[in-house]
Amino acid sequence: MKQIQFEYIDDASLRQELNRIDKWKLNHRVSSMLFHVFADNLEAEKIRHVCSLIEFALPEALYSGCTTSGNVMDGRLNMSHITITCTIFDDPDTKVEVVQMPLTEETEPMVSSQIKQMVEERPWVKAIEMLVTIRGLSMTKFCEDLSEINEDIKLFGGGAFSDDLNEVSSFVFSSGHDCSEHAVVFTLFGGDRLSVYSEWVTGWRPLGRKLKITKADHAVLQELDNKPAYDIYYKYLNIRNDEEFFKHTLEFPFIYEHNGIDILRAPTACNEDGSLVMTADIEEGVEAYMAYGDPWTILEQVNETGLKLSRFEPQSIFLYSCAARRTFWGNEGSNRETSPFQDIAPTSGFYTSGEFMRTGKNLNQHNVTLLVTAMREGPLTGNMHNFRIKDHSLDGQASLVNRLANFVHAATEELESTIAMLELSSITDGLTKLYNRTEIQHRITAANTRYSESPDSVKAPSLIMLDIDDFKKVNDTYGHHEGDVVIRRISDIMREQCAAVSGDISIGRWGGEEFMILVPSADKDTVKNLAESLREAFKKEVFEVSGNHTVSVGVTTALPGEHVDVFCMRADDALYEAKGSGKDRVVIK
Numbered sequence: 135m136k137q138i139q140f141e142y143i144d145d146a147s148l149r150q151e152l153n154r155i156d157k158w159k160l161n162h163r164v165s166s167m168l169f170h171v172f173a174d175n176l177e178a179e180k181i182r183h184v185c186s187l188i189e190f191a192l193p194e195a196l197y198s199g200c201t202t203s204g205n206v207m208d209g210r211l212n213m214s215h216i217t218i219t220c221t222i223f224d225d226p227d228t229k230v231e232v233v234q235m236p237l238t239e240e241t242e243p244m245v246s247s248q249i250k251q252m253v254e255e256r257p258w259v260k261a262i263e264m265l266v267t268i269r270g271l272s273m274t275k276f277c278e279d280l281s282e283i284n285e286d287i288k289l290f291g292g293g294a295f296s297d298d299l300n301e302v303s304s305f306v307f308s309s310g311h312d313c314s315e316h317a318v319v320f321t322l323f324g325g326d327r328l329s330v331y332s333e334w335v336t337g338w339r340p341l342g343r344k345l346k347i348t349k350a351d352h353a354v355l356q357e358l359d360n361k362p363a364y365d366i367y368y369k370y371l372n373i374r375n376d377e378e379f380f381k382h383t384l385e386f387p388f389i390y391e392h393n394g395i396d397i398l399r400a401p402t403a404c405n406e407d408g409s410l411v412m413t414a415d416i417e418e419g420v421e422a423y424m425a426y427g428d429p430w431t432i433l434e435q436v437n438e439t440g441l442k443l444s445r446f447e448p449q450s451i452f453l454y455s456c457a458a459r460r461t462f463w464g465n466e467g468s469n470r471e472t473s474p475f476q477d478i479a480p481t482s483g484f485y486t487s488g489e490f491m492r493t494g495k496n497l498n499q500h501n502v503t504l505l506v507t508a509m510r511e512g513p514l515t516g517n518m519h520n521f522r523i524k525d526h527s528l529d530g531q532a533s534l535v536n537r538l539a540n541f542v543h544a545a546t547e548e549l550e551s552t553i554a555m556l557e558l559s560s561i562t563d564g565l566t567k568l569y570n571r572t573e574i575q576h577r578i579t580a581a582n583t584r585y586s587e588s589p590d591s592v593k594a595p596s597l598i599m600l601d602i603d604d605f606k607k608v609n610d611t612y613g614h615h616e617g618d619v620v621i622r623r624i625s626d627i628m629r630e631q632c633a634a635v636s637g638d639i640s641i642g643r644w645g646g647e648e649f650m651i652l653v654p655s656a657d658k659d660t661v662k663n664l665a666e667s668l669r670e671a672f673k674k675e676v677f678e679v680s681g682n683h684t685v686s687v688g689v690t691t692a693l694p695g696e697h698v699d700v701f702c703m704r705a706d707d708a709l710y711e712a713k714g715s716g717k718d719r720v721v722i723k
Contacts, residue, residue, distance in 0.1 A: 135221065135222065135223055135224060135225075135449035135450055135509060135510065135511045136162075136221075136222040136224070136449075137219060137220070137221050137222075137449070137450040137479075137480035137482065138151075138155060138219070138220040138222070138480075139207045139208060139217065139218070139219045139220075139480060139482050140207075140217070140218055141207065141212060141214035141216065141217050141218070142184055142214065142215070142216035142217070142218060143214070145183075145187065148184065148187055148218075149187065149191065151218075152187065152188065152191035152192060153191065155167075155192065155220055155222075156191060156192060158222075159222065162222075162224060163224045163226070164222055164223070164224060165223050165224060165225055165226050165227070165228045165229075166196070166222075166223040166228055166229065166230040167192065167194065167195040167196065167220065167221070167222050167223070168195070168196050168197070168198070168220070168221045168223075168230050168232075168321065169188055169195055169196070169197035169198075169199075169218060169219065169220050169221075170197070170198060170199055170218070170219040170221070170452075170482065171184060171185060171188075171197055171198075171199030171216065171217075171218050171307075172199055172200065172201075172202045172205045172216070172217050172218075172219075172483075172484040173199070173200075173201050173202065173205075173215060173216045174201070174202050174203065174204050174205055174215055174216075174296075174297040174484075175201065175215050175296070175297055176201055176296055176301070176303055176304070176305070177215075178305065178313045180215075180216070181199070181201075181216070181307060181313060182307075182312070182313065184216060184218070185197060185199075185307065188218075189309075195220075196230060196231075196232045196308075196309045196321075197232070197308060197309050198232050198234075198263075198265055198306075198307070198308040198309070198319045198321050199265070199306070199307055199308070199319075200265040200267075200292075200294035200295075200304065200305065200306040200307070200319070200484070201294050201295060201296055201304045201305055201306075202294065202295050202296075202297075202484035202485055202486070203295040203296065203297060203299065203457035203460065203484075203485040203486070203487070204297070204457070204460050204468075204484065204485040205217040205482075205483075205484050205485075206453050206455070206472055206481065206482055206483040206484060206485075207219070207482055208473075208476055208480070208481065208482075209453075209469070209472050209473040209474070209475050209476030209477075209481040210469045210472065210473050210476070211460065211465055211466075211468050211469060211472070213465075217482070219482040221450055221509075223325075223328075223511060224511065225325060225327050225328065225511040225512065227325040227326050227327055227328075228323075228324070228325035228327070228328050228511060229256075229258050229322075229323075229324050229325055230321065230322065230323055231256070231321070231322040232308050232309050232319065232320070232321050232322075233249070233252065233308075233319070233320045233321075233322070234306070234307070234308040234310075234311040234314070234317055234318070234319045234320075235248065235249070235317060235318055235320070236314065236316055236317050237266060237267065237271070237276075237316055237317050237318045238271070238316050239271060239272075242275060242276050242279070243275075243279070245276075245318065246276060246279035246280060247279075249262075249280070249283075249320055250279075250280075250282060250283055252322070253283055253284065253287065253322070256322065256324065258324035258325060258326075259287055259322050259323070259324040260286075260287060260288065260323060260324045260325070260328055260329075260330055261287060261288035261289075261290070261322075261323040261324070261328075261330040261507075261509075262283070262287060262288070262289050262290075262291075262320055262321065262322055262323070263290060263291045263320070263321040263323070263452075263507075264289070264290070264291030264292075264318055264319070264320060264490055265291055265292065265294060265306045265318070265319040265321075266291065266292075266293055266294065266306065266317075266318040266319070266490075267293070267294045267304050267305060267306055267314070267315055267316055267317060267318070268293040268294075268413050268487055268488050268499075269293075269302050269303075269304060269402060269413070269487060270302065270402075271316075271413070272352055272353035272412070272413065272414055272415055273413055273414050273488070273490075273499045274352075274353070274414045274415035274499075275415075277414070277490070277496075277497040277498065277499055278497075280497045281492070281495055281496050281497045285492070285494065285495040287492075288330045288332055288492060288507070289490065289491070289492040289497045290332050290454070290490060290491045290492065290505060290507045291454060291489075291490045292454035292483075292484065292486030292487075292488065292489050292490065292505070293413075293486045293487035293488035293489070293490075294306050294486075294487065295457055295485065295486055295487040299380060299381045299384065299457060299461075300377060300378065300380055300381055303315055304487065305317070306318065306319045307319070323509070325511075327511055327512050327513075328509065328510075328511055329446070329509065329510045329511075330507065330508070330509050331443065331446045331448065331507070331508045331509075331510075332491055332492070332505065332506065332507045332508075333439045333442060333443065333505075333506050334439075334489070334491050334500065334503050334504065334505050334506070335432065335435045335436055335439050335471070335503065335504040335505075335506070336396070336398055336432075336435065336500075336502065336503050336504075337427060337428060337429075337431040337432025337433075337434075337435050337436075338387065338389060338398055338425040338426060338427050338428070338431075338502055339425060339426060339427075339428050339431060340389055340423035340424075340425055340546065341386070341423060341424045341425055341426045341546060342370065342423065342424055342546060342549070343423075343549060343550065343553060344421050344422070344423055344550075345358045345359055345366065345388075345421070345422050345423065345424070346358065346359055346419070346420075346421050346422075347416060347417070347418055347419065347420045347421075347422060348360045348418065349418060350415075350416050350417065350418050352415045353411065353412045353413065353414060353415050353416070354405070354409050354410070354411060354412070355401065355409060355410040355411075355412055355416050356407075356408075356409040357409075358422075362407065362408025362409065363401075363408060363409055363410045364404050364408035364409070364410060365408060366424060367379075367383055367386070367404075370424070371383075371386060373386075375404045375406075375408075379401075379403065379404050380401070380402055380403060381461075383400060383401055384400050384456075384457065384458040384461060384502070385426070385427060385458050385461055385462050385502070386400075386424055386425065386426060387399055387400035387424075387425050387458070387501050387502045388400075388422045388423065388424060388425065389422060389423050389424075389425040390420050390421065390422035390423070391420075392498065393493065393494075393496040393498055394493075394494070394496075395493055395498065397498060397499075397500060398425060398500060398501045398502040398503055399412055399413075399414060399416065399501050400412075400458065400501040400502060413487075413488055413499065413501070414499050425502075427459075427462045427502075432471060433470065433471065433523055436471045436474065436504070436523060437474075437521070437522070437523050439506055440474055440475060440478065440521035440522075440523070441521055443475070443478055443506065443508055443521065444478050444518050444519055444520065444521040445518060446508055446510065447510055447514050447515060447517065447518055447519075448478060448479040448508030448509060448510050449479055449480075449509060449510045449511060450479055450480055450481075450482075450508070450509050451475050451476075451478065451479045451480065451481040451482075451506060451507070451508045452481075452482060452483050452506075452507045452508075452509075453472055453475065453481060453482070453483030453484075453504065453505070453506055453507075454483055454484065454486050454489045454490075454504075454505040454507070455468075455471075455472065455483065455484075455485050455486065455489075455503075455504045455505070456485065456486055456487075456488070456489060456500075456501055456502045456503055456504070457485045457486065457487065458501070458502045459471070459485070459502065459503075459504060460485050470523070471504060472504075474521060474522065474523050475506065475521075477519060477520070477521060477522075478508075478519045478521055479508065479519070488500065488501055489501070489503045489504075489505040490505075491505050561573035563642075563643040565618060565621060565622065565643075566621060566622060566625035566643050567625070568625055568628075568629075568641045568642055568643050568649070569640060569641065569642035569643070570642065570643060571642060571643065571644055571645060573642060574640060574641070574642025574643075574644070574650050574652065575642075575702075577640045577642075577652055578595070578597065578650070578652050578698060578701070578702065579698045581595040581652060581654045581692075582595060582692055582696070582698040582701055583698075585692055585694070586692075586694065586695055586696070589694040589695075592655075593654070593655040593656070593657075594691050594692045594693075594694075595652060595653065595654045595655070595691070595692050596652075596653045596656065596658070596661040596689065596690065596691040596692070597650060597651065597652060597653070597688075597689070597690055597691075597701065597702065597705040598650070598651040598653065598661065598664065598665050598668070598687060598688070598689050598705075599644070599648065599649070599650050599651075599687065599688040599689075599705040599706060599708065599709045600624075600628075600648070600649045600650075600651070600668065600685045600686070600687050600709075601647060601648045601649075601685060601686050601709055601713065602620065602621070602624065602647040602683060602684075602685055603683065603684045603685060603686055603713075603717040603718060604683075604717075605617065605620070605646070605647040605683075608620055608680055608683070611680070612679050612680045616677070616679045616680050619677065619679070619680075620677060620680065620683060621647060623675060623677070624649070624672055624675075624685070625641075625643075625649075627668065627671050627672055627675065628641050628649065628651065628668060629641065630671075631664065631667050631668050631671060632651065632664065635653075635656065635660065635664050636653070636655075636656060638654055638655065639651060639652065639653050639654070640652040640654075648709075650702075650705070651664075658691055658722075661689060661691070662689060662720070662722060665687045665689045665720045665722075666720055668685070668687065669684070669685055669687055669718065669719070669720055672684065672685050673685075673718065684717060684718035685718070686709060686712035686713045686717050686718065686719060686721075687708075687709065687712055687719070687720040687721070688705050688706065688707070688708025688709030688710070688711070688712055688720075688721055688722075688723065689705070689708055689720060689721070689722045689723070690704040690705045690708055690722065690723045704723050705723075707723055708721045708722060708723040709721070711723070
């Protein structure tokens with residue numbers, strides 16, 4: 135495999151490069167030839183002209199391409215408006231095929247069905263590249279449908295863009311097809327001796343507190359924590375809802391878990407009602423953070439990826455990097471994370487509006503991500519190139535950003551710790567560290583509601599109510615300090631005994647020396663035995679100051695359709711009966 139890269143300057147220089155390729159292939163074995171044409175502008179006529187020159191000079195070659203937010207050549211950002219990469223496959227078994235299809239919300243099911251059928255009919259396919267126009271289109275269903283393709287097949291690619299980040303238009307094109315603003319170009323790669331490897335790099339870290347998506351409609355994110363989603367950008371970053379919104383928010387995406395991995399997702403627009411337009415569906419109930427770029431984390435992840443890639447021994451590398459990363463680093467700084475790959479193998483690519491990569495079975499759409507795909511024909515040779523990021527120092531703006539990132543990360547960790555402590559203190563009792571009455575009551579109500587709504591599929595919850603017998607005498611005789619010692623010890627005993635039975639049991643301090651235990655899904659015998667073991671364990675406990683003590687226990691199980699107040703009252707009645715019949719016993723109602 136050989137990769138030849140060059141920029142379009144004028145027709146004469148392009149013809150010269152194409153003639154050089156034509157002469158080279160006369161003396162070498164060539165099975166397939168693929169040109170990638172990337173243009174960082176929307177000059178369709180110039181792109182058509184360049185493609186026609188390729189077709190004329192090398193009619194047997196295939197080409198695919200798209201408009202971009204910048205092109206990568208020899209691992210570095212190239213400032214020419216059009217760059218061209220010719221990948222020559224020399225193994226006779228390698229096959230390459232290019233297919234372009236119109237892609238809209240209406241045609242998506244047909245496109246997905248057709249490409250899946252094509253792959254089934256071509257058992258040689260090992261990898262599929264996608265160049266796709268995505269602005270104004272949710273890619274969720276498209277990714278889900280393509281995930282049904284045999285999971286052994288690599289899926290990767292990027293979204294077309296423009297040099298103007300606020301420009302909605304972009305297009306893709308390929309052999310035999312014109313430029314289209316609503317299309318996808320699939321390039322199918324395969325062959326017994328072709329190997330493909332993909333990795334992705336983020337380096338963006340959570341910023342601030344966790345946010346809950348409380349209202350969403352497919353790809354429209356409406357509310358975060360019951361407030362308009364836009365508020366988070368205006369309140370914390372002073373980003374206004376104007377024509378520059380997309381450009382200013384691109385570096386501050388949301389990060390949340392999707393298909394088992396962390397996904398970065400940036401909004402493309404903000405509606406008048408404060409809702410955000412995304413390029414993929416987002417579900418209500420998902421917890422997300424705003425994210426920010428950390429230069430050292432980015433370079434560390436690039437280094438890890440490069441070391442893995444070097445062991446693969448690639449012969450060509452393709453980069454699909456989000457335009458936000460170029461904005462983040464600046465034009466020259468962006469080479470910090472891309473140019474090291476050139477030391478392993480010829481590296482080309484473009485800056486995207488979105489990145490696509492399969493992880494496991496699932497094809498995921500990413501934002502603000504660097505996707506690296508490598509190819510090799512033939513087996514490993516042991517001739518591995520060393521990978522390292524040459525300059526670990528950061529200067530200028532990158533240094534400032536790095537120091538601010540460290541500050542933000544430390545402040546965020548402290549904030550999260552404080553919030554977690556406040557959340558915990560709001561639902562726990564200070565003395566026992568058990569749930570307080572409000573929280574245990576909330577849990578009892580929720581369990582009772584689940585059972586009432588689905589009595590045939592959900593086990594009936596049970597309650598165990600305990601009261602320390604004659605506890606007033608402990609306080610009056612030995613003082614409140616000893617009373618606290620007794621209460622803390624019975625709390626520990628309840629934790630120990632309940633943990634031995636099940637991890638989903640909730641324990642709360644009901645008031646004073648009274649405690650309530652919610653057992654959400656155990657049978658009646660298990661609950662009865664737990665109650666007895668609690669009584670016996672506490673009775674055996676000998677306190678250095680006050681000696682032995684006992685508890686009375688009431689136990690009950692919810693009935694179908696029963697109001698939660700009645701449920702709790704029955705536990706209280708059982709406890710009252712245990713007290714009235716001699717104490718130190720368990721009564722079940």
